[in-house]
Amino acid sequence: MCAELLPERISLDEWGYPILDGTPLDGREVEHALRAARACPTLALLVDRERRS
Amino acid sequence: MITPLAAAGPSFDWYLTRSTGAVALLLLSVAIALGVADVQRWSTPRWPRFVIDSLHRNVSLLALAFLVVHILTSVLDSFAHIGLIDAIVPFVGSYRPFWLGLGAVAFDLILAVIATSLLRARMGYASWRAVHWLTYASWPIALLHGFGTGSDAKGTWLLALSAICVVLVVGAVLARVISGWPGDMRLRGAALGGVGAFALFLVLWLPQGPLGSEWARRSGTPSSLLAHAHAAAASGRTR
Amino acid sequence: MSEAPSATTELLPDVQSREDRDAPREQAPALPRLLAGVRRHGSVTLDEHIALHGPLPQVRGARRRGRERATMLIEEIGRAGLLGRGGAAFPTALKLRAVAAARGRAIVVANGAEGEPASHKDQTLLEMLPQLVLDGAVVAAEAVGAEEAIVCVCESAPASIASVEAAIEERSADRSATRAPKLHVTRVPSHYVAGQESALVNYLGGGPARPTFTPPMPFEQGLRRRPTLIDNVETLAHIALIARHGARWFRQLGTPTHPGSALVTLSGPVRHPGVYEIEHGASLSSLIDAAGGPTAGVRGVLMGGYAGAWIRGESLRHVALSNEHLAPHGASLGAGVVVLLSEQACPVAETARVARWLAGQSTRQCGPCIHGLDALAGTVEQVAAGAAPPQVARRLERLASLTARRGACGHPDGAVNLIMSALEAFEAEFADHARHGPCEDCARAPELALAHRPVSERANGASS
Numbered sequence: 001m002c003a004e005l006l007p008e009r010i011s012l013d014e015w016g017y018p019i020l021d022g023t024p025l026d027g028r029e030v031e032h033a034l035r036a037a038r039a040c041p042t043l044a045l046l047v048d049r050e051r052r053s
Numbered sequence: 054m055i056t057p058l059a060a061a062g063p064s065f066d067w068y069l070t071r072s073t074g075a076v077a078l079l080l081l082s083v084a085i086a087l088g089v090a091d092v093q094r095w096s097t098p099r100w101p102r103f104v105i106d107s108l109h110r111n112v113s114l115l116a117l118a119f120l121v122v123h124i125l126t127s128v129l130d131s132f133a134h135i136g137l138i139d140a141i142v143p144f145v146g147s148y149r150p151f152w153l154g155l156g157a158v159a160f161d162l163i164l165a166v167i168a169t170s171l172l173r174a175r176m177g178y179a180s181w182r183a184v185h186w187l188t189y190a191s192w193p194i195a196l197l198h199g200f201g202t203g204s205d206a207k208g209t210w211l212l213a214l215s216a217i218c219v220v221l222v223v224g225a226v227l228a229r230v231i232s233g234w235p236g237d238m239r240l241r242g243a244a245l246g247g248v249g250a251f252a253l254f255l256v257l258w259l260p261q262g263p264l265g266s267e268w269a270r271r272s273g274t275p276s277s278l279l280a281h282a283h284a285a286a287a288s289g290r291t292r
Numbered sequence: 293m294s295e296a297p298s299a300t301t302e303l304l305p306d307v308q309s310r311e312d313r314d315a316p317r318e319q320a321p322a323l324p325r326l327l328a329g330v331r332r333h334g335s336v337t338l339d340e341h342i343a344l345h346g347p348l349p350q351v352r353g354a355r356r357r358g359r360e361r362a363t364m365l366i367e368e369i370g371r372a373g374l375l376g377r378g379g380a381a382f383p384t385a386l387k388l389r390a391v392a393a394a395r396g397r398a399i400v401v402a403n404g405a406e407g408e409p410a411s412h413k414d415q416t417l418l419e420m421l422p423q424l425v426l427d428g429a430v431v432a433a434e435a436v437g438a439e440e441a442i443v444c445v446c447e448s449a450p451a452s453i454a455s456v457e458a459a460i461e462e463r464s465a466d467r468s469a470t471r472a473p474k475l476h477v478t479r480v481p482s483h484y485v486a487g488q489e490s491a492l493v494n495y496l497g498g499g500p501a502r503p504t505f506t507p508p509m510p511f512e513q514g515l516r517r518r519p520t521l522i523d524n525v526e527t528l529a530h531i532a533l534i535a536r537h538g539a540r541w542f543r544q545l546g547t548p549t550h551p552g553s554a555l556v557t558l559s560g561p562v563r564h565p566g567v568y569e570i571e572h573g574a575s576l577s578s579l580i581d582a583a584g585g586p587t588a589g590v591r592g593v594l595m596g597g598y599a600g601a602w603i604r605g606e607s608l609r610h611v612a613l614s615n616e617h618l619a620p621h622g623a624s625l626g627a628g629v630v631v632l633l634s635e636q637a638c639p640v641a642e643t644a645r646v647a648r649w650l651a652g653q654s655t656r657q658c659g660p661c662i663h664g665l666d667a668l669a670g671t672v673e674q675v676a677a678g679a680a681p682p683q684v685a686r687r688l689e690r691l692a693s694l695t696a697r698r699g700a701c702g703h704p705d706g707a708v709n710l711i712m713s714a715l716e717a718f719e720a721e722f723a724d725h726a727r728h729g730p731c732e733d734c735a736r737a738p739e740l741a742l743a744h745r746p747v748s749e750r751a752n753g754a755s756s
Contacts (some may be wrong), residue, residue, distance in 0.1 A: 001102040013694045017092070017659035038104055041212070042657070043178045047505065 008013040010036065018045070026052055066130035073123035075214055078195055080116035080216035081163070084287050085192060087112060089225040089292055095231060110170070120160060133278065149273040152201025162191035192222055192249055200263045201272055219255070222247055232249065307386025314498045323545070325553050327569045330420045334498030335455045338462040341423035348427050349535055366392065368430060369435075369531060369540035373551045376488070379597065379627040381615060384531070387521060389512045391435040394519035400433045400441035400473065401496065403513065404452065404525040405480045405487030408597045410629045412524050413555035418445055418452035421529065422459035428528025431535045433473040436521050442475050444492060447479040448743070483745040484598070484653035487724055488701050489522045491655075502655040503701035504511070508692045511570055524627075526555055544571035551612040554625065558572075558634025560739065561588035570624075576611040584599025589635035592717055594644065594740070598646055599706020600637070600638070601713035607667050631740060638733035640725045642740050643714040644676040649742045650707040661701075661704040664695025669712055675722055680699040688715065 002018050003010045008029065010018045024032070025033050037045040087109035096102045118207065124140040127133075133148040140160060143154030169176060169184045196218065226248050235241055262268065270276075329336050329344045336344070349360075352752065355629075370385030391398050391591025391610065402425060406414040417425055429441040443460075445453045457475045463475070485491055486501040493514045495501035514520025530552060534542050543551040559565045569617040570579055576593065580586055588612065591605045601623035603611060611617070615624045633639060651665035668691050674680050681687060688711070698707040715722055 001106060004101045004103045013660065015659055015663040017663075017698070019694070019698070026174055038174065043174060 001039045001041070005033045005036040009033070020045075025028060064130060064132060066126045067132060069126040070123055070130055071211075073119045073126060075211060077116050077119035077123055078218055079214060080112055080119060081192060081195060082221040084109060084113040084116055086221045088188070089229050093229065113167060113170075119161065120163065126162070133274075140260040147275055148278070149202055152198055152272050155198035155201065157166060159191045159198055161193035162187045162194070164218060166191070189226075200259065203263065221254070223252065243271055296732065302392045315647055322572060324569045325533060325545075325552060326421065326424065326526070326555060327567075327618070330461065335420050335459070336424075338423050338459070338466055341421075341427075342629075345424075345427075348430065348532070351367060357565055359437075361394065362437065365431065365435050365535060368539050369534055372450060372534050372542040373539075373548065373549075374527065374530050374542065376524055376553060377526035377530070377628070379599070381624070386434065386522065387523070388426045389519040390436055391519045392513050396513075396518045398433075398436040398438040398449065398519045398521060400436065400438045401431045401492060401520055401522045401527050401536070402415075402430055402441060402443040402528055403487055403489075403492060403522050404443060404445045406446050406449075406482040407482060407487045407626075407745065408504055408627055408629060409484075409741050409745070410559055410597060411557045411627055413557050413567045415446065415452045415527060415581050415684045417525050417555070419449070419455045422527045423462075424532050425456075426459055426463065426532050427535075427755050428523075428530070428534035429475065429526075430473060431531050432521060432523060432528055436519070438473055438521065440494060440709065442515075443475065443477045444487075445498070448482040448745075453477060458538075469671045475498060478527060482743070483747045484650070485655055485701060485703050485747075488703075490701070492516060492522060493520060500655075502657055503703075505700035526628075547614050547616065548613055548646075554628055556613065556625075556628035556630050557563060558583050558630045558632070559592065559741065560630075561586055561634040562632065563587055568598070570613055572614040573617065574613050576608055576613060576630070579613065580632075584727045586632070591630050591635045592633045594629070594631040594633065595621075595623040595711075597629035597706075598650060599709060600624065600626050600629065601709055602717040604717040605635075622716070627716070633739060636718045636733055636736060637739045638721070638731055639678075639714060639718040640672075640721050641734040641736075642738060643711060643718075644672045645738055645742065646740055647672050647707065647711050650703070653745065653747060658693060658699040658704075660695050660698035664691055664698070665704055665707050667691050668695060670706070672711060674729060675726050676734065677725070678725060678727070680726040685715070689711070714750065 001014045009023070009025065013019055019034055025047075033045075033047050035037075037043075037047050047052065087105060090105050091102070091109045095103060124137075127135050128137050128140070135146055135148055135153065138141060139146040139153060140157055143157035143161075144150050146153045165184055166188050169181050173181050196215065198213075199215065224242060230241055230244050235244070263272075303327075307688050318420045329340060329370045335449070336628045366385055366388045370383070370387060372385075375381040376384055376387070394735050405420050405423075406412070416737065425443065433439070433441045443456050447453075453740055460475045460477060460691040479499045480486055480492065480495055486495065486502045486505060489510050490505075494504060496515050498525070510520040510522055512580045513518055514522070530542070535589075546552045553569050555567055555569055557567050558579060563586075564582055565583065565685060568579060568582060589605070591601050592606060593605075593608060593611070595603055595618060598692070601621070603621045603623055607621065611621065613625055615629075618624050633642065647665070647669040651669040654665055655743060656662050668688065671688055671691065672685060692712050694705045694707045697705055699705075721731075
């Protein structure tokens with residue numbers, strides 16, 4: 001499901017699990033990412049703020 | 054809309070109660086079917102998974118909305134003296150306490166399921182899922198509540214609608230079981246057995262229960278109201 | 293049980309008070325340190341322990357200076373350069389500092405779960421030298437301001453459990469001043485991942501022994517939502533000695549980047565396999581010699597455990613036991629597991645078995661681990677049987693990239709590490725099996741120990 005909601009950043013492996021490309025999201029994508037995280041059946045996705053150390 | 058017969062006839066509230074209850078049950082059944090489609094990862098190009106998922110969530114909320122109206126109208130309906138407490142605490146009412154109480158049980162379960170789903174991100178997957186299973190319990194309870202409390206169960210519309218609900222949910226469970234869930238063979242057998250037993254129960258019980266004679270009296274309608282019920286039935290009114 | 297590759301055993305000198313610490317006190321660096329006083333049977337009693345190492349210095353003394361002393365101790369451990377001995381080699385002082393600084397009253401967990409079948413050092417420490425570990429737990433607790441320390445012992449090591457319980461009894465009878473913190477012992481499941489930090493915290497909190505990945509981290513909010521210091525029992529043992537003898541003493545052994553001594557579990561074709569204490573940077577050959585020498589030709593060594601890496605036999609002469617020396621070989625010391633594989637064993641068959649075992653040790657929370665490890669094990673098994681699919685090397689690499697770093701914990705990463713390093717170290721043998729099927733050694737009794745460690749119901753909820 002997340003791959004449907006954020007195809008720009010999420011692709012699926014051969015077992016249907018998400019592969020995240022790990023790069024930071026830009027502004028417009030954050031909303032879709034949040035929606036994807038909410039939709040995940042097992043709550044396996046996290047949207048995190050990047051820490052600037 | 055039928056013009057109410059005298060003071061003893063069914064009121065506007067009564068019709069609203071019956072109809073919103075029926076719709077709620079239908080929506081609940083649809084939500085369950087969509088839930089199974091969701092977890093089975095069913096999708097087509099026109100109906101991607103996130104759409105199925107959203108539909109499942111939204112139909113559930115809609116069912117809840119109809120449920121709330123159903124409860125309010127039944128309370129407002131002066132005929133049977135149903136209090137707001139009877140919606141949440143089962144079996145304490147005076148009108149058909151057992152059958153009405155089933156409605157309260159179903160409502161409590163559905164409330165729990167929806168509340169936990171709204172708080173899903175905060176509560177952890179395992180606990181959320183454990184509560185979500187209660188949906189399978191709430192449905193047959195709601196169905197029996199509908200049969201037991203109605204004074205017009207013999208009406209064709211309601212029978213047809215109930216049949217649709219049964220087909221939807223039984224079909225969904227069968228689809229899930231056929232696709233190989235649950236992994237444990239004994240659980241799978243239990244699920245099939247449960248469905249079969251429930252279907253058999255309905256077939257055997259309905260004709261001599263709500264579809265039989267004098268159901269109003271046998272189901273616990275207070276005697277003071279029985280005369281009215283008789284009058285309503287005798288007038289040959291169906292919804 | 294313990295033999296020093298170098299100097300003889302000496303009873304360590306009297307405890308130095310904190311003020312004396314900087315006075316020059318040269319002493320020959322000596323092993324054993326942790327294993328000093330250990331006997332063939334029976335654990336070292338409290339009295340023997342104090343006679344051997346001296347009393348434990350007070351960390352939190354007078355209330356006013358309590359925090360300062362705690363900070364000084366953490367600094368001392370930092371100067372000593374102690375790295376965690378549970379496998380991750382995380383700087384211990386950093387962890388202590390983080391827990392001490394976190395909000396809330398801390399709690400200490402001594403991790404003796406040791407789910408690695410080829411590792412026995414923690415069980416040995418707990419069984420033979422429980423007072424040393426308890427000292428370390430007490431010191432660590434005082435350093436982070438905890439009032440409670442829980443010692444976790446693998447449930448398949450009843451001798452260790454009994455030993456720690458007896459040791460706690462001894463202390464409570466003896467130390468009448470009931471010096472904080474309170475000490476408890478808990479049995480924990482024995483499956484591979486149960487000793488992972490978050491899995492342990494979950495289990496101690498009453499849940500299943502499964503790792504979690506959602507924040508917060510244990511050092512901020514772990515057990516009972518309190519900052520939790522989780523240290524391997526060997527790490528705590530080192531802390532117990534650093535508290536007595538200081539950082540400079542600790543650094544007298546080992547290398548500058550990897551100072552001090554460490555326990556290793558040596559198994560395979562040697563005369564006396566078992567737990568040894570080594571100096572970091574000691575050569576593998578000296579360890580094998582200390583164990584009585586090899587009893588057969590060595591085809592290769594598995595370094596670090598079942599999440600570790602293989603090194604081919606020919607390279608063994610150049611292998612030294614510290615992370616910096618092992619890194620060029622693609623390996624690390626890990627939890628100090630050194631498994632020698634004899635010439636008679638088949639590395640392909642052994643790798644296939646271990647890979648399947650590791651796949652079975654998944655707690656089945658994350659798709660990539662469940663499917664990836666299963667697919668990897670299946671593919672290696674196919675190679676071993678001579679039924680490898682075409683382009684098998686490519687497939688294995690793809691599976692490896694799909695499996696590693698996509699789980700809640702490091703379990704899939706470790707398994708991938710093991711399998712891919714085996715492919716590299718034993719390239720010829722794998723190619724041979726892919727073409728010709730099983731070799732004559734495949735049917736031999738397995739050499740690599742794999743314990744039956746079911747990921748039990750308490751550890752693995754239903755996945756439907």
